[in-house]
Amino acid sequence: MLQIRSKLLYNQRVQGGFFRLVARAAGMIREAAPGKFVDIRIDDGYGPLLRRPFSIHRVREQNIEVIYEVLGKGTEVLSRKKPGEYLDIIGPLGNGYSILDVRYSILIAGGMGVAPLIFLTEKLAERKTQNAKRKIIVLIGAKTKNEILCAKEFTRLGCDVKISTDDGSRGFKGKVTDLLKKILPFVICHKRLAIYACGPRPMLKEVSRVSTTYKIPAQISLEEHLACGIGACLGCVVNTKEGFKRVCKEGPVFNAEEIIWPDC
Amino acid sequence: MRSLKMQPKLSVNIGKLKLKNPVMVASGTFGYAEEFQDFMNLKELGAIVTKTITLKPKIGNAPGRTCETPQGMLNSIGLENPGLEVFIQEKLPRLNKIGTPIIVSISALDDPGEFVILSRRLDKIKGVAAIELNISCPNLTHNSKLISQDPKATYNLVKAVRRATKKTLIAKLSPNVTDITEIAIAAESAGIDAVSLINTLNAMSIDIDTRKSRIATVTAGLSGPAIRPVALRMVWDVYQKIKIPIIGMGGIIDVSSALEFFIAGATAVAVGTANFINPKISHEIIMGIKKYLQKSNINSINKLTGSLKCNQ
Structure with missing residues (x-):
């Protein structure tokens, strides 16, 4: 698990209140697995105070992607971040899905x-x-x-x-x-x-x-x-x-x- | 070429314990430190205060245990811990490998006599640098009084534990009192070496859609920047009434908020909720204190303690 200063590459509305975010996270790619999550510090000014967790939606090359719904203050502030800004991200965290060999x-x-x-x-x-x-x-x-x-x-x-x-x-x-x-x-x-x-x-x-x-x-x-x-x-x-x-x-x-x- | 910068003295004494710097991490916010080793060199910390240990294992309170509030958070964990013996066998050896003083936080459930049993056992262990008496957890008994809400009970408890150990003893006090100085004075006169100010404030938060509390135990403890002004005032009040060191805590989130506590009268500080937001914040605070002292031409952190200027 790492704490990185990650460059935001993309943060746009998908539909309705749903957004897709892409951030540079080179060091995290190797440990990323389905079901694991990243914990994002939304704002340096402590509004909101705590980090917000998002499951990893996809990894592409050196980037991780998450999708989120704007539901409260945290996601609302996140949705206003622009590409080029930096996010403090911790991850990958937790235990993901074990892939079973089934039909x-x-x-x-x-x-x-x-x-x-x-x-x-x-x-x-x-x-x-x-x-x-x-x-x-x-x-x-x-x-x-x-x-x-x-x-x-x-x-x-x-x-x-x-x-x-x-x-x-x-x-x-x-x-x-x-x-x-x-x-x-x-x-x-x-x-x-x-x-x-x-x-x-x-x-x-x-x-x-x-x-x-x-x-x-x-x-x-x-x-x-x-x-x-x-x-x-x-x-x-x-x-x-x-x-x-x-x-x-x-x-x-x-x-x-x-x-x-x-x-x- | 620039001249060599003055190297301010950061070490402080808490009872018999000498800390290389005055920044520790607060009980309950740092687990048993293992979760934080990926983020910073833990050896840099002045001390680590463990999650509170009880004599027997404790499963803790039902979930939901936490929620965010404006500039703060509520918690009602209920002292979940593996108990004294598992702590000594499994957690302490790993903590001792870090190479920084380990302060063990202890509490008792129903019988205050357990504080004495715990202290007597920990007294014999070399890897225990000091003992912090958590007599102020707000999430255990909702109807009965806490020890730290009664000067006499505080005095009696400290007196009894004092007889059980020669190690440095710290009492962590509750802000949920009319006059915290009475409690601090009682602890001092019973022979405590230092006081930690403050534990969390009794608080609650309600979801209006369900009309339920956001916390399963209904009420919980408030921490984070929201409580900092209260904590600071209590440090200042107590500083004027006692001679022993104060460990200041409550909403310390960056260098300047840590420095406020020293100026109000703290000898050392503990970082709590901020560990959740930035797991390497203690490192940044230690560096920042050093810079501040250099910039202000103060050669020792001790000179900052209680340096509040009162004539406006």
Whole structure:
């Protein structure tokens, strides 16, 4: 893990409130892996005070890319940064996804959850070229069609992409986890399946329940407020079968079966 | 050619402990230091204060444990730690390899007698440079009083621990009191070597959509620049009433905020929340203090302590 002064190369709106950011991060490329994150200091003037974590969306040559949604003060300030400015970035941090050698990889993204799954898909696609029988199914869920991100990129990477929206404005009407339950009967006959998910907690909780029921190995990426991001403050713990674990250090990616979900 | 710059004396004494410079890291904000080794040479630190240790392991409070607030943050970790013996076996040997004094922060859950047991055990360990009594954690007991909220309880506790160890003893005091000087005086008269000012302020933050507290334990401790003016005033008040050294902390985030604490009366300072924002900030503060002393032609950091000019 490194702390670098990174030159901002690109920071533009993708659609709606979503932005894509590209920053020079030569030293971080080798350790970057799908599911790991970077912790960005948004402002030298301490507004906001703490760093903001973003999962690594992609790496290209010496650059890392993240996508983010402007939701609060931190991301609002970040969205106004111009190419040529410098950002203080720490990373890569945390534990990412372990790539399993399976026939069917099912990726489930809720909203911004697409961000690390593009990086994961690129890694999975490298294996796919070695064995054409391998398939990647991507389920993307969002509130409306305006919040669907990266669908074309997944298709370009050779994935079978299915979409759900809460309001039915695009694809299946309902939750992405309902879409998962709908498609599972068609692929469950293939024993070698794996689920990779990233999205809001209620979605991940349901993914965990379904994957446990069907005995499919599932890895989920959790989000939590981070203070230090490097494992020191113990502020971001999640309850697991082995006690509290740090989302920033042992996570953000966990095996779904190890999480003990609060009733919510 | 420029003449050689004056090398100001940065070393300070806290009880029997001599620190090469007056900048330490505050308990709970630096883990057991291992998380920070990638970012700075830890040997540069004046001292490292560990995350608080209790006699038995403690799992800590339920999540959510932290949230950001204007110019600050709330935390309610609840002293999660592996317990005294695991600390001694696993954490301390690694800390001692750094080569800078290790100050062990300790606390007790229900029975204050545990402070005595912990101190007696740590007294025998060479790698423990000093003991800090955390009698001010706001996230343990929400209804009962903290030791550091009562001068008599503070006096009795310090007196009892003093008998258990010859090592340098520091009491970390709570700002959640009417008059912090009473508590500092009680600790001093019971034989404490130094006081750490201040622990976090009792505080809370509410999400109006859910009408829930952002912290699982509802209330939590506030730290960061938001509390600095309060901390500074408390250092100044206590400085005028006691003779023993004060370790100043509360919202130190850069060189100038560290210097404010010395001027108000601190002999040393501790960096806390700022470690989360910039893990090498202590290094920058140590360098900055040296530069400031050179620029101001002050040959020792001790001369800055309590140098506040009061006639406007």
